[in-house]
Amino acid sequence: MKLLKILGLLILVIALSIAALFYYSLNSHVSIGEYEKWYEGVNKNPTPTDIKIQFVGVSTLVISDDSTTIMTDGFFSRFPAWDMLFGEIEPQKEDIKWAVDKLNIDQLDAILVVHSHFDHAMDAPEVAKLTGAPMYGSESTANIGRGWKLPExxxxxxxxxxxxxxxxxxxxxxxxxxxxxxxxxxxxxALGGKQEITAPLIPPVSALEYKMGGAYSFLFEHPSGSFLLQSSAGWKEGSLDGIQVDKVILGVGGLGSQTPDYQETYFKELIDKVQANHIYLIHWDAFAGSIRQPIQGPVRFLDWYAGATEEGFQAVERAMKERPNLKVNLLPQWEPVKL
Ligand SMILES: [Zn+2]
Structure with missing residues (x-):
């Protein structure tokens, strides 16, 4: 009898420890530690005629010259990890308004959505409503707009x-x-089955309802310089043939969880092929927490499950060793920098 009691107590202690560990891993974030060094060396004093980039998080960027302003994605909502994994999510209107106000944009000319997963597309229709800007994306992104009653x-x-x-x-x-x-x-x-949103998507819905809808690279050409935005760490062979840019804004989300072979092919396709000599790393940060808090690394559980942020940065470091002329930076959050 006594033995049974002890055994029962032991099982309880183990179960509570696992629950505590799970709770901790869902509510604490990985730190990017030594890789903060990549914030150094960005030019924070752009002149009016320079192309300016403001990074907010994931692949939300505000890109402007002296007369035109473009936003990519416009994703500002953040969610508890639990809701992203098991619950339903919807755009956080007050946080979106707070963020759009903080960006202090006179006139937004376009919102360009890279693909239709929630961490890119979900808030774009609300940003379009707040700013009056048109929202550009795939047919799936259009259906996210329709579900949010964005005017046609x-x-x-x-x-x-x-x-x-x-x-x-x-x-x-x-x-x-x-x-x-x-x-x-x-x-x-996230990628299986038919990855299209074929009817207006009305949130709140499970995160998985935001189907991918085609992932795009964006080539930006401008008299002051050209650059490429690759938000998702994938490539399509031959799709960038004939394109040459000095700079690539490069998504590294999840890259650390892939094989060295995958990582090296990604760098070959996105850096070597276009002859880039400067990359800005994006899509390394958390979708959890709050946009009103400073940017932080992913929630531990998600990082363990799919992110591997540190391993991704280590892969970039290996890529730098093989490419001595390659400059690597992280973008400071909210601050305009010269591209
Ligand atoms: Zn995605």
């Missing part, structure tokens, strides 16, 4: 390799591939 005249579907002109910016969406999740279960959930 603000919903624009872009076409693969059809350039769009905004002031002096020529932006070409180029169909690429999404990052391939190393974890088979996530791969099936």
């Amino acid at each position: 005249n603000q919903i624009k579907v872009f076409q693969d390799r059809q350039p769009m002109q905004f002031g002096k910016f020529k932006v070409t969406p180029i169909l690429s591939n999404h990052f391939v999740f190393a974890n088979a279960a996530i791969k099936e959930q």
